[in-house]
Amino acid sequence: MGLVLTDISAIEAYRRDPVLGQRPSVALPFGKMRGLNLVRPRAAELREFDQRGYVSFSRPVHVLVPHRDMRMAANDVRWHVWSGSLPKSGAGFRRDAQDVFLASPELALLHYASHADLADAIVLAFELCGTYRLGGLLGFEKADPLTSAKRLNWFASGVQGARGAKRLRRIADRALDGSASPMETALAMLLSLPGTLGGYGLPSPRLNARIDVSSKNGLNQSKRYYVADLYWPEARFAVEYDSDRWHVGPERIGQDAARRNALLFQGVNVVTVCSQQIMSESKMDDVARIAARALGRSVRPRAREWRKRNRELRRAVLPHRVDGSGGCW
Incomplete structure (x- = not known):
């Protein structure tokens, strides 16, 4: 049982708690265990998503699973399937709650880039490579960088052929480290x-x-x-x-x-x-x-x-x- 959030849902979790990005990575063996119960969502978990503190998240909620047969019919959920290996840069997941995990910033941006406008994705890359996060009473707050333009490039090179990989490379080439606002x-x-x-x-x-x-x-x-x-x-x-x-x-x-x-x-x-x-x-x-x-x-x-x-x-x-x-x- 458990949920792995990706795309903008993972980004919103990183924004909600800037310390999350500094937590130790958790290794989830995506693509290696077909019966991976750790990340097999249950209908009840999806129904209880709002009650568990995620009511402010945008919809649809983006959920990552290692196999297509782990998807289920659910309102306001967009499924992402990842059955291959991940490069070392961006392979780690972060634990947000006992059974809620977040895709790495690199993987989350890859999924976001696959459908978002290019300029919007570059703006997000600047944020992830910068020293601020959107949110809070003032609109943004100081935070440590979640990744870098170099790491985004490495990740894009390591997932060639994946949907969004070419666009992620373009984004990484345009992103700059160190923006403070x-x-x-x-x-x-x-x-x-x-x-x-x-x-x-x-x-x-x-x-x-x-x-x-x-x-x-x-x-x-x-x-x-x-x-x-x-x-x-x-x-x-x-x-x-x-x-x-x-x-x-x-x-x-x-x-x-x-x-x-x-x-x-x-x-x-x-x-x-x-x-x-x-x-x-x-x-x-x-x-x-x-x-x-x-x-x-x-x-x-x-x-x-x-x-x-x-x-x-x-x-x-x-x-x-x-x-x-x-x-x-």
């Missing part, structure tokens, strides 16, 4: 995705990259390094996102100014972007042009119907809600 994800995706996906086609930045500050630069400062939201080291260019929520008040404004001054003194050109610029189509175009000039590039998307694709991308990456103060994340 949904708006940082949106900014990075808009700037770096190719024109065919509605992005501005600029080189991929490093996210939340450490920039060391020389102690011999003559400035009166206590910090020896700063962290840039988006950073292109070859061009010594950084883009900083000023959140409506966090970058307010005299003390924080002063800290931000000191950081920008120190980086400028180090030869790092810094551009600050706020949520109003990202949310505005025309102002975001201007941000892209400024970044392109700093990187020695030009923004001339050649994809047909680029503006239409850009708007579709914006719908996928930009938040659909604001915080209690009326501002974005």
